[in-house]
Amino acid sequence: MEQQKRDKAILVGVQKQLDHHFDYEMEELENLAAAIDIETVGIVTQNLERIHAGTYVGTGKVEEIGLLFEAMEADLVIFNDELSPSQIRNLEAVLECEVMDRTMLILAIFSRRAKTREAKLQVDLAQLQYMLPRLVGLRASLSRQGGGTGGGFKNRGAGETKLELDRRKIEEQISRIKRELETVKSQRDTQRKRRQKQGLPVVSLVGYTNAGKSTIMNQIMQVAGKEQKQVFEKDMLFATLETSVRQVKLEDQKQFLLTDTVGFVSKLPTHLVKAFRSTLEEARDADLLLHVVDVSNEEYRYMMDITNKTLDQIGVEDVPTLYVFNKSDKADREYPVYQDDQLWIAAKEGAGIPELIDQIKDRVFQDYQTLMLRIPFEQGEIVDYLNTHANVLETEYDEQGTLMTVELSAKDAARLSSYLH
Numbered sequence: 269m270e271q272q273k274r275d276k277a278i279l280v281g282v283q284k285q286l287d288h289h290f291d292y293e294m295e296e297l298e299n300l301a302a303a304i305d306i307e308t309v310g311i312v313t314q315n316l317e318r319i320h321a322g323t324y325v326g327t328g329k330v331e332e333i334g335l336l337f338e339a340m341e342a343d344l345v346i347f348n349d350e351l352s353p354s355q356i357r358n359l360e361a362v363l364e365c366e367v368m369d370r371t372m373l374i375l376a377i378f379s380r381r382a383k384t385r386e387a388k389l390q391v392d393l394a395q396l397q398y399m400l401p402r403l404v405g406l407r408a409s410l411s412r413q414g415g416g417t418g419g420g421f422k423n424r425g426a427g428e429t430k431l432e433l434d435r436r437k438i439e440e441q442i443s444r445i446k447r448e449l450e451t452v453k454s455q456r457d458t459q460r461k462r463r464q465k466q467g468l469p470v471v472s473l474v475g476y477t478n479a480g481k482s483t484i485m486n487q488i489m490q491v492a493g494k495e496q497k498q499v500f501e502k503d504m505l506f507a508t509l510e511t512s513v514r515q516v517k518l519e520d521q522k523q524f525l526l527t528d529t530v531g532f533v534s535k536l537p538t539h540l541v542k543a544f545r546s547t548l549e550e551a552r553d554a555d556l557l558l559h560v561v562d563v564s565n566e567e568y569r570y571m572m573d574i575t576n577k578t579l580d581q582i583g584v585e586d587v588p589t590l591y592v593f594n595k596s597d598k599a600d601r602e603y604p605v606y607q608d609d610q611l612w613i614a615a616k617e618g619a620g621i622p623e624l625i626d627q628i629k630d631r632v633f634q635d636y637q638t639l640m641l642r643i644p645f646e647q648g649e650i651v652d653y654l655n656t657h658a659n660v661l662e663t664e665y666d667e668q669g670t671l672m673t674v675e676l677s678a679k680d681a682a683r684l685s686s687y688l689h
């Protein structure tokens with residue numbers, strides 16, 4: 269098979285005053301580009317306090333970018349910030365090449381990774397909303413999208429995209445996708461309600477992309493000893509775009525639901541956060557958040573900040589949180605195993621997973637009570653419920669019904685108080 273040629277890019281970053289994370293952001297931009305097979309062949313940076321309205325960077329810098337572009341035989345230029353429609357247009361005109369910004373890059377990655385119908389619709393929506401004000405002037409960038417639902421423009425050539433897609437058509441597509449997403453959302457709500465009715469506590473993994481959420485989920489499933497399909501876990505940005513939910517049954521029969529969802533990244537496009545809202549909302553209803561942090565990365569505090577800000581943006585408030593500092597095998601720091609609301613683990617090797625499970629148990633089952641109930645024989649459905657949703661310690665029978673010694677949540681205990689023995 270013929271090896272596909274990788275596109276070469278020049279990256280451009282503008283460092284504003286007091287931006288301590290600039291170097292890291294540029295490194296991340298390179299990784300984001302690599303995630304859609306774009307090779308970085310040159311980096312141009314500028315210290316600027318005020319952005320140049322027309323071309324984002326100054327005229328001299330644009331020239332420098334142009335020269336480097338020629339010298340490195342690059343295919344496109346990628347800016348670290350979101351550019352305005354006219355800036356993209358002006359830059360493309362001067363540089364005579366395709367210009368992308370960080371937002372387009374992230375959208376392109378999401379588009380490639382989207383697997384489920386819902387994720388595809390969400391990415392399509394974000395892309396169309398991003399495109400709408402930029403109809404005139406975009407070069408080939410949108411043709412980089414790989415997945416999508418086939419919302420209408422993905423199979424078209426670059427020139428055609430620019431010419432044919434008028435605002436009306438895009439607005440129509442946006443409404444159609446929104447309608448479709450509403451239907452998917454109501455199905456998701458129904459599923460969530462059903463889960464809530466199940467009464468099992470929900471534990472949600474959140475964190476910066478590549479922090480190790482899927483690895484932790486797989487390890488917990490393994491320790492729980494259930495034959496389970498492994499979650500896709502890979503050293504690539506945004507491997508997980510959809511929410512996966514697993515029912516975890518521990519050795520002592522206690523059960524909870526574990527959810528894993530899309531990872532965060534700095535400057536996650538607003539359209540994308542909005543489009544993925546319903547997926548991300550799963551975290552809002554959780555009983556416990558496991559905020560996973562790649563502590564081997566020097567910028568881990570910055571990543572935690574971004575994650576917390578994104579959680580705020582989607583309205584996740586007041587959910588008890590345990591900070592899980594992962595990849596401690598690679599962190600060259602002394603660390604406590606557990607301190608306050610932090611736990612240090614190395615999920616890849618399974619180190620710290622039993623402790624993590626203990627912490628989860630301490631938190632989500634803390635209001636659990638041990639009771640003895642007598643369930644009349646004709647109410648077999650309650651016995652079934654308890655067998656699946658409570659920790660049944662003992663079952664006996666007398667002439668009036670089934671006697672069950674169970675550990676169950678305060679909510680269930682209140683609900684079933686009339687059966688107290």
Ligand SMILES: Nc1nc2c(ncn2[C@@H]2O[C@H](COP(=O)(O)OP(=O)(O)OP(=O)(O)O)[C@@H](O)[C@H]2O)c(=O)[nH]1
Nearest residue numbers: 478479480481482483502503506507508531614615
């Ligand atoms: N050294 C080391 N690597 C780890 C550890 N845990 C996970 N990794 C690696 O980190 C990479 C990312 O792990 P994932 O579990 O896919 O991360 P994620 O948070 O689900 O990523 P997204 O899907 O991007 O949100 C993989 O290559 C893992 O093997 C660890 O404890 N130590």
